[in-house]
Amino acid sequence: MSDDLVQCDVTAGVAVLTLNRPAALNALSDALMAALKARLEALATDPEARVIILRGAGKAFCAGHDLKEMQAGRAAEDKGAAYFADLFSRCSEIMQLIPTLPQPVIAQVHGIATAAGCQLVASCDMAVASEETRFGVNGVNIGLFCSTPMVALSRNIPRKQAFELLTTGAFINAGRAAELGLVNRVVAPEALEAETRALADTVAAKLGAAVRIGKRAFYDQIDMTLPEAYAHTGAVMVENMLLRDTDEGISAFIEKRKPDWAAE
Incomplete structure (x- = not known):
C-alpha cells in the first residue's frame, strides 16, 4: 500500500517521487507521511539517485494535513493530545530530513500547496511552480495557526511577509511566491514537468x-x-x-x- 501512496521512479540519475492521494489533494495522512519518509530514507543511500523531484498526482501538489484524520484523533481520552503531538513530530521529522539528504530535492508544484503542503515546498532545496499554483499557510482560517509550517516558511521568505500570510490566511500566486523566494521559477502548466526535469538533469550532470x-x-x-x-x-x-x-x-x-x- 505504501508503494501506491508514494510512487518512485529513478531514471538517468533523477528520482521522481509522486504523492499519490489525488482524491484527497495529496493531503498528508499518517500513511502517506510514513510512505514518504520511507521513500526518502531509501533514496538517501541509493547511488543511482543523484537528484530527487517531489510532485503530487492529480489536481494539486499537497493540501496539507488530512483534517478528517486529525479530527478522528479527538476520540481518545486525552482528546487527541498525544496523537497530535506525535503527528506534528512525525511531520517535522520529514521536513528536517529533506535538507539532510545527500541529493538536492526539487519540488514540482501545481494546483495548491497549502499549510503543511506549503511547508513541504519550503523544506525542499529548490522549487519549480506552474503559473496557476496558489500557496498559503491558511490554517488560521479554520482556527489552527500554522506554527510548524511557519518554521520552514520563515526561513524561506522575509519575516514580515511570512507573518502576514500566517495571520491573514491569504493565498499568493506563483509569481508572488517567486518574488518572495519560495520558488525558484514559474512556468506554464504544460511546461512544468519538462522544466523541472531540465533543472534536475542539469544538477544530476555535475560531480x-x-x-x-x-x-x-x-x-x-x-x-x-x-x-x-x-x-x-x-x-x-x-x-x-x-x-x-x-x-x-x-x-x-x-x-x-x-x-x-x-x-x-
Missing part, C-alpha cells in the same frame, strides 16, 4: 560528490557567524579539492577537454 559536499555545507553554514561560516566552508573546500575527480575536473578545464570522472 555528485561535489554536490553532496556542497549541500551539506550549505545548510551547516547558514546559522553560523560569518567567521565560523568562512572557517567551516574553507575546510569543506579543502575536502572537495582533495577528491580525485575534482583534480580531474580542474585539469580538464585547463586542458579544454571533457573530464574523465570515475563512475560514482
Whole structure:
C-alpha cells in the first residue's frame, strides 16, 4: 500500500517521487507521511539517485494535513493530545530530513500547496511552480495557526511577509511566491514537468560528490557567524579539492577537454 501512496521512479540519475492521494489533494495522512519518509530514507543511500523531484498526482501538489484524520484523533481520552503531538513530530521529522539528504530535492508544484503542503515546498532545496499554483499557510482560517509550517516558511521568505500570510490566511500566486523566494521559477502548466526535469538533469550532470559536499555545507553554514561560516566552508573546500575527480575536473578545464570522472 505504501508503494501506491508514494510512487518512485529513478531514471538517468533523477528520482521522481509522486504523492499519490489525488482524491484527497495529496493531503498528508499518517500513511502517506510514513510512505514518504520511507521513500526518502531509501533514496538517501541509493547511488543511482543523484537528484530527487517531489510532485503530487492529480489536481494539486499537497493540501496539507488530512483534517478528517486529525479530527478522528479527538476520540481518545486525552482528546487527541498525544496523537497530535506525535503527528506534528512525525511531520517535522520529514521536513528536517529533506535538507539532510545527500541529493538536492526539487519540488514540482501545481494546483495548491497549502499549510503543511506549503511547508513541504519550503523544506525542499529548490522549487519549480506552474503559473496557476496558489500557496498559503491558511490554517488560521479554520482556527489552527500554522506554527510548524511557519518554521520552514520563515526561513524561506522575509519575516514580515511570512507573518502576514500566517495571520491573514491569504493565498499568493506563483509569481508572488517567486518574488518572495519560495520558488525558484514559474512556468506554464504544460511546461512544468519538462522544466523541472531540465533543472534536475542539469544538477544530476555535475560531480555528485561535489554536490553532496556542497549541500551539506550549505545548510551547516547558514546559522553560523560569518567567521565560523568562512572557517567551516574553507575546510569543506579543502575536502572537495582533495577528491580525485575534482583534480580531474580542474585539469580538464585547463586542458579544454571533457573530464574523465570515475563512475560514482
